[in-house]
Amino acid sequence: MSAWSHTTVLLNEAVDALVTDPRGRYVDATFGRGGHARQILRRLAPEGRLTAFDKDPEALAEAAHIRDARFAIRHQGFAALGEWPPHSVAGVLMDLGISSPQIDNPARGFSFRADGPLDMRMDPTRGQSAADWLAHADERQIAQVIRDYGEERFAVAIAKAIVARRQAGRAVASTLELAELVAGAVKTREPGQNPATRTFQAVRIFVNAELEELEQALEAAVQVLQPGGRLVVISFHSLEDRIVKQFIARHARAPVDRRAPFAEPAPPRLRALGKSRPGAAELAANPRARSAIMRVAERTAAPAPTHHGGRA
Numbered sequence: 001m002s003a004w005s006h007t008t009v010l011l012n013e014a015v016d017a018l019v020t021d022p023r024g025r026y027v028d029a030t031f032g033r034g035g036h037a038r039q040i041l042r043r044l045a046p047e048g049r050l051t052a053f054d055k056d057p058e059a060l061a062e063a064a065h066i067r068d069a070r071f072a073i074r075h076q077g078f079a080a081l082g083e084w085p086p087h088s089v090a091g092v093l094m095d096l097g098i099s100s101p102q103i104d105n106p107a108r109g110f111s112f113r114a115d116g117p118l119d120m121r122m123d124p125t126r127g128q129s130a131a132d133w134l135a136h137a138d139e140r141q142i143a144q145v146i147r148d149y150g151e152e153r154f155a156v157a158i159a160k161a162i163v164a165r166r167q168a169g170r171a172v173a174s175t176l177e178l179a180e181l182v183a184g185a186v187k188t189r190e191p192g193q194n195p196a197t198r199t200f201q202a203v204r205i206f207v208n209a210e211l212e213e214l215e216q217a218l219e220a221a222v223q224v225l226q227p228g229g230r231l232v233v234i235s236f237h238s239l240e241d242r243i244v245k246q247f248i249a250r251h252a253r254a255p256v257d258r259r260a261p262f263a264e265p266a267p268p269r270l271r272a273l274g275k276s277r278p279g280a281a282e283l284a285a286n287p288r289a290r291s292a293i294m295r296v297a298e299r300t301a302a303p304a305p306t307h308h309g310g311r312a
Contacts, residue, residue, distance in 0.1 A: 007100065008035025009289045010234055010278055014093060017273070017296045018232045019043045024090025027224075028052040029078035029217060031059045032099040034066065040093070041068055053078045055123035055208075058101065077122075079213045082220035090229050092221040096214065097236040098122075098204070100288065110204060112179035112196045118172060120204045130203045134178075135171045139163045149211070149239065150202030157185040158199055178203075201237065211239060218247045222269050225299035231270070234294045241293050248272050248297045270297040 014036055018026065022045040028037045031052035040050050052073040054060060063073040074080065078094065102108050106116030109130060118131035134142065143159035146152045161181050162172060172178045179196040186195040205211060221231050231248075235241040251270040273296040278289040 007286045007288070008033075008039075009095070009286065009292045010276070010282070010294050011035055011039055013276060014095070014232050014234060014294060015039045015043060017294070018091040018093050018230050020228065020230060021048075021090050023047045024229075025049040025051070025088065027078075027081060027089055027092045027221075029081065029092055029094045029221075030054060030096065031063055031073055032056075032095060033059065033062050033101060036093055036095060037063075037071070038066065041066070041071060044070060046070070053080065055126075056099075056102070057123065057125060059099075075123075077213050077217075079216035079220060081217055081224055084220075084224045086223050087226040089221075089224045090226060092225060092229070092231050094214075094217065094221075094231075094233045096210075096234060096240050106175070109175055110200070112175050112194060112200060115174050115176040118175055118178055120200075120207050122208045128207070130178075130207050131171070131173050133207060134162055134203070135166060145206045146199050146202045148202070149205040150198035150200075151238070152186075152198040152202065154186045157187075158182050161185045175200075205239070211243060214240060214243055215247075218244070222251060222299065227299055227301040229299045230273075231297045231299070232294065233296075234292055236291050236293075241295075244295050248295060252297070268300055271300055272297050 019040060022043060026040055026044070026049070028040060028050060031037055031054040037050060037052050044050065048070055050071050052063060052071070053076050054063070054073065055075070055077050057075070060073060060075055081092070098110055103111045106114040107119075108124070109116050109119030118129065118134070120130040121127055139159045142162055143155045146158055147155035152158065158181070161184065165172060165181060172181060178199070179194070182196040182199045189195045225231060233244045235244055248270055249272070252268050252272045254266060254268050275293055275295045277294070278286075278292055282289055
């Protein structure tokens with residue numbers, strides 16, 4: 001078991017919204033440390049099934065403790081859901097962001113609270129680390145990533161500082177080196193927020209292609225959900241939530257084919273069921289839940305085929 005603990009956010013609320021058929025097949029698209037997965041299994045009937053996805057080898061090690069024939073986990077990102085057959089799933093849960101053990105373990109490089117290698121990969125066995133990227137990316141790209149994914153107004157100054165240090169032969173290699181560099185470039189910051197918060201978020205999102213994968217996974221979820229199946233998404237920052245909110249809103253409208261303006265419009269693919277946030281008791285017990293927003297949508301029924309022609 002991991003030395004770093006994790007408290008699952010919106011545990012009962014998410015599973016209550018997700019599981020409508022105990023005999024159905026469900027997907028936990030982001031296993032993490034398995035809090036939601038274990039709760040889903042408690043709700044399922046013997047014939048129910050749960051498949052989880054996660055890129056983190058430590059999550060797979062945690063999943064090995066679940067001895068349940070109804071459960072399986074895949075070492076993949078959740079965009080792989082698009083490989084599944086259409087209308088084959090009763091519910092998809094996505095708990096976005098990073099888990100507490102990933103934040104708290106300095107070796108993973110996600111946090112500026114302790115020094116560690118500047119890695120930030122969800123799957124440290126694949127792809128380039130944050131340090132590798134910062135060692136080669138040009139100033140313009142670094143600034144764009146920090147501005148777009150961190151909503152950081154001092155992005156240009158931070159990028160200049162990173163490149164200047166690199167050109168001096170001291171490329172940023174550790175979390176505290178990056179945090180200190182950012183602190184020197186950021187002139188003002190909101191009270192109580194570390195100056196490096198937005199930069200760390202931005203680099204992590206970029207290194208893991210998080211927003212692109214989220215968009216792919218949402219599209220895949222709509223394809224694999226059966227009529228009446230639920231999509232439940234918990235996000236932790238505005239960029240994620242904006243994508244989820246706009247995706248649900250777009251698919252909750254009847255699309256109009258501009259090439260055939262007088263044709264019967266296709267029915268909406270989703271029905272929005274609202275959003276919720278953690279309550280006061282959960283926030284008191286787990287301050288990391290403060291930014292969480294859960295959105296729920298339901299797959300609409302496929303339209304009945306229209307029959308034309310005379311009497312049989």
